[in-house]
Every structure is written in C-alpha cells, then in structure tokens.
Amino acid sequence: MNLLESIKMAFSSLAINKLRSFLTMLGIIIGISAVITITTIGNSISKTLNNTFDQLGDVKLTIYPEIRDDYEGKYPDTDDDTLTLEKVQGLVEQHPNELTYSCNEAYGGADIVNLKGETFKALMIGVSGDYFDPPQFKKQIIQGRAPSNADNIGNKHTCLVSDIFCEQYFGSADDALGKTIRFEVNNQGNINLTIVGIMEYTDLEKSEMKINTTKNKLDIRTYVFFPYNTMLEAKGLSPKETILHSAQIGWTSSCDSETAKKYIEDYFEDIYRNNDTWQIAIYDSQEEMGMITTVLNVITIAISIIAAISLIVGGVGVMNIMLVSILERTREIGVRKALGALNGDIRSQFVIEAVIICLTGGTIGVLIGVLNGVLLSKVAALLLNNMAAEYAEYITLSVQPSIPAIIISLAFSMLTGLIFGYYPAKRAGNMNPIDALRYE
Template identity: 35%
Template sequence: MNLLENIRLALEGLRANKMRALLTMLGIIIGIASVMAISTLGSAMTGSVSKTMDKIGGKNISVYLTPKNYDSQATLQPEDYITQDELNSFKETYADQIRAISLSSSLGSGKLNSGYVHKDVSVTGANPDYRLVNNINLVQGRFISDRDIQSSRNVIIIDTTLRNNLVGVNGDPTGMDITVETKNTNETYTIIGVYEKVVIDNPLFNMGDDTRIECFIPITTAKALNSQSTAIPGYENFTIMASANTDTTAFAQITKQYFIKNLGALSDYTIEAQSMEAMVSEATSMLSTLSLGISVIAGISLLVGGIGVMNIMLVSVTERTKEIGIRKALGARNSAIRSQFIIEAIIICLIGGIIGVGLGSVLGVLGSSLLKFPTTPPFTPMIIALCFSMGIGVFFGYYPANKAAKLDPIDALRYE
C-alpha cells in the first residue's frame, strides 16, 4: 500500500468519525494555538520595543557619574564633575564617531502666566545639540543657539499645546514675553521657537499622564537661576548621538574609559556609559526569553493532546482488529500495517496543527492590535509548530501502530 493510499484511508476514517476526530485534535489545536498566539504577541512586542527605542534615540549613548559603592555614602566633589573643556576635547578627539552631545539641567516645575493663560510647566536647560539628540521637532522659530548659551539669555522654547493656548493654532508666538514662576525664580522669557511633542504610542513606554508642558531655555541660564547648581563646575551626565556607522556598544566602552581617567583615584564615583542599542538588545532578549518560557508552558497541552491521539489510535486498532487480520492473511507486511496507523496519527495531528496555527495567528494578531502592537504572524514558529505537531503524531502514534503490526493474523480473524 503506497503513501497516497494510506493518506486516503486515514482521511476516510476521520470523515466517518468526525466528532471523535475533532475531540482527538482538540488538545493539539489548543496547544498549537497557544504557542502561535504567544509567539505572535512576543514578536509584536519585540518589534515595538525596537521601533520605539529607535524613535527616541537608537544611536544614543547615555554617560553618567555613578557611585563606586552604593552601600557607602558617596558625595560628589567639584573635581568629579565632567567639565565643558573635557567634553570639547572628547568631541574633537572622536569627531568622526560623534554627531552631537546633549546637555541638560532641570530648573524644575513651575507655573507659566501670560494674560488669561496659566499652565503647569517644567523648565529644562538645554544646549544646541539637545534638539538633535532628543529628536525635537521644531515647527516655528528656532532652537537655542551658541550665542544664547554664551550670553545666558532669557529665551524659551514652548510646545504646540502652549502655543495654541497663547495665540491659537495658526498664530505665531515668537517674540512674545511670558513669565514662568518656579520654586526659587520668577523670570520673564522671550519665546524664540515652538516644537511639536513626539507622542510615544506604546503602552510599554507609558510612564503615566504628565500634564506638565516641557519648555526649554539655555542651559547656562538654567544653571545660573538654579541655586543648587550655581556652584557646580560641570555636569553629572550627558548623552552622545553617535554617527550612523559607529558601533555604539563598543564606543560606549571607549567613552567610559576616556572619562574614567579624568577622575581622581580617591573619588567615590566612577563613569558608566550605556548605549541605546545595548538596551534594545537586552529588552528584546528578555521578551524573547519570556515568550519562550510561556510557550513551553502552553506546549504542555500538546502532551495532553498527544496522549489523546495515542488513546484514540489504540481504540482504532481494537475496532479494526479483524480488518488487520484480513490484510495480514492477504500478505500485508508488518511495516505496511505500522505505516498505515502512523500516517493516520500524523494526519490527525497535522490537521489539528493547521487549525491551531490559524486560530493562534488570528488570536495573536487580534491581541497585538488591541495592545497597539500591530504585526503579522511570524513564519518560522508557524513551520516549527506544524513540524512539531507531525512529530507528536509519529511519537504517540508509533505504539498503537506497532501493536497493530504485531497482531497474530489468526487471532485477529477470530476477533469479534
């Protein structure tokens, strides 16, 4: 009996016992569907994390001072801070690998007052490179310039939401004076630009609803107005945007070693540098591991499904004992009998696997859409799932098939 004939007999057997076949496949369907749904969601979340990280700075490297020992009380000394001269020297040394260096200093939260407009704002001091590194989309006016930094000017960049409140959607607020009152300051600034806030539409990066509007002023102005940072001779942290062809993971280590040598041997602090690409790699690796672990747990139902297949095949062997005896009496070999029942088990698992893949893909796509991670089902897990389902058919179908092949033809013919 050839392969096609065995497949035809298996399909006829399934057609004759539709309900029993469906119940037999149920465990396989649930197991494969669970694995496919989890794989699809995992793939969607991994892709979403990568895209979001790229959107907020895929080539960025964060550099910061950190205590050598968190168990002891470390205090930053004036000589520990990273100076502007050190940053300039570093940028000059690695000019081919650095696009920009972002510096910032928070002035804190406060209240903006202009006529009838009163808004909660947060004020951040920034340098010119801050715009490029942090992907600030300027829609009107200009950003902070070197001359603003050198002169510590009272100029400010506001966002479109605040612009709309001040002068309307089509208005131009540049040149307008506004007053911002913070904890220790009450300053009047001239608006020189308007930016559009980048919306990160990703639940994984949703840090809560912050109703404060972020505004930017020259970093030297912020440091001069901030009583806590007036005496600070440098910076605790900064962000590098690397050039397109730079290996940011390797360059992060180069950066770390460059600035560590400027710290005194007795300093309680050291330098850490972490690239966004390394963070993306860690995040995606963690999500992949989590998806794999959950898939393995979900795959336990495949074991239950396999036991169900073995059980129904044993019932099938018992029901068809006389048929087996007749085939053996007519000269059928043990291998032919064994193949017939193994192929039947494979067909059951394969059909269940196909249904499971389809159901799991639909559930995965639906779930990823609801979580705002739209995606398509990954192809590789789909093929692996189908191959695995056929493997279950071979594994759990072999014992009943072997039992059928070893039946004595005389005893089988006498079976009632």
C-alpha cells in the first residue's frame, strides 16, 4: 500500500468519528495556538517598538561628561572637565562630511506685545541647525522652514514659531512669514527675530503643555526656536565658553553609527587622556532598543517553551485514542493481514493517522494563534485611541506573526504524532492475524 492510499484511509477513519477526532486534536490545538499567540505578541511588540523608533527618527548618539568608574574623591568641575561647544565643533570639523552635531539650550522667557497691545509669553530656545533633522520635526513644520545650519553659522536673526504663537500675535498664521518681532527676554535684553517657519504641535505636546485645556490663548506659553550661535552672540559668549550638559552627534550616509562611535571615542580619549576624574560617555538609543528587543525575545521564547509543554499532554491524548482505535479495529487489522498486508503496512497506516491528527490540530492551532494576535492588536489600538490618544501618532502598531515559530510548531506537531503514534502503530503491526480475526 503506497503513501497516498494510507493518507486517504487515515482521513476516512478520522471522518467516521469526527467528534472524537476533534477532541483528540484539542490538546494539540490549544498548545500550538498558545505558542503562536505568545510569539505573535512578542514579535508584534518588538516590531511596534522598532517602527515607532524609526518613525521618531532618533538616530543620533548623545554624548555627555561622566565621572570615571575608578575615581574616588570629590568631583572637581574645571574647564578641562566640562563638555564645551568648542570641543563638539572640533570633533565635527575633523570629519566634516561624515558627522553632524546638534544641541539646544533655553535662552529664557520672553514677553511679547501683540498687534492689539496685549502681552503674552514665550520660551526662547537656541538650537543648532541639525536639531531639526529628525523626521518628526519636519512633519510638524507647516509653513516655511526651520532655522538652518547656515543661519546658525552666520548668526542670523531667524526663528521658527508655532501656529498658536501666530494666532496670539497676528490673529492667524496666514501672513506671519517674513515678519520681524521684538522679544523682550527676561534678564537678557531685547532681540529682534524674523519668522522663517511655522510649526504645529503634536497632540502629545499639546497635552503636556495643557494647550487644549487653556481657555485663554494668551495664557499659553509656546516655544520660539532660533539659531544657537545667535543666542550665544546675544549672551556675549563664545563657543569656548559655552558649557554643554550633552550634545547629539549624527552621521551622514557616508558614515554609520559604529564608525561615528569610533570617531567620538578616539577624539575625546585624546582630550581626556590626562583627566583622572571625567570622561565622555556615549548613549546609543539604537543599542538600547536592541537590548529591549533581546529581552523581549528571551521572555517570548521562555513562555513559549512553557506553553509547548501542553503539547505533551496532547500527545498523550493522541496515544490514548490510537490505542482505543486499534482495539476497535482489531478485526479490520486481522482481515488486512489475512489478505497479505505486511506488519510495516499496518504500522505505517496508524503512524500516518497519528501524524495527520497532530498536523491538522497544529494547522488549526496556528490559524487560531495568528487570529488571536490580530484581535489583541485591534484591542490594543482601541485602548490606545480611547485612553491615550495623545500617544497614538507616535506608536505604529504592527502584527508580526513569527514565521520560524509557525514552522517549528508544525514540525513539532508532526514529531508529536510520530512519537506518540509509533507505539500504538507498532502494537497494531505485531498483531497475530488469527487472534485478530477471532477478536470480538
């Protein structure tokens, strides 16, 4: 008897007792569906985090001074210890076509008198041109542009304001571009800046700034971004005198993160070679994202292994039903042997039946597992939109079933059928045909 005939007979046998066949598969279905659901959730979380991270576009290295691990004593704070703008610019100047930098600093609160003579406030932020490189900023700019690196180098008096600022000052954002506004900055003096761009706040920023809950628009304090060097000029400072708490280092298409790290390490190792107290540390958000993904994968695998234990219970159920099936079909086995069927033919028939039971159950379990993942993602999206709508635009939910997990699960279900079906099949194949024909 060939393989195709054995498979047809196996399906015919299973069709005779549909309910019993389904109940036999149930353990396999539950085990496989649990594994696929867990791996789908784990993969989807990892994919969602990666998609959200990519959307935010935060692909810069953050550098900052920190105390050396082996230092003991008081923490001095001299010019040699601090991170200055001059040092950062020196790093970029060594690799002008590969590295970029960005930094920002609050200049102070400003009082502005609008066209109606009403006073409102804004917070002045000095930023370098590369500060606006990440995609999320570019999406928020609805008119004009952000202060550029050329504006920064040339100490230009340009600025980027919000649409809310335009409503506060002009009444609307229609004719704001190109207008020059006088800002009276607290304890810093006055500065005139020309509007070159208008941005729109995200829902999250509006929530944090309580923009949606403030009834009087003049009570809202928005941000005004202008070139960093222009801010330094207004303060009467030079890059050498400007101390930074941190700075962001980016790279161009001709470079990558690992090469950028190497450049940073080599540059600051030379500067801090004789400094026994301080060193420059590098924070890589992508590296942290990789660590989070690794932890999620380990947890997913661990829980999946626990869930897979239920497949053993399902396998025991398959063996039990196969033993019952052999007893019920003893006379059939005797007739087949009397007609010339070999022990291997009988054995292969029952092994194939066990494998088909497990494989069918595994396939159903995979479909249920994937469906569970899709349903859970829909529930997550619904909860996100209802309970944390301000975060929704930052989070890109993604359902990502694990293809390796599906393949391994189906292979494991087939293996379960082979292992737990072999003993009953061997027992059926070793039956004495005369005893089988006499069996009542």
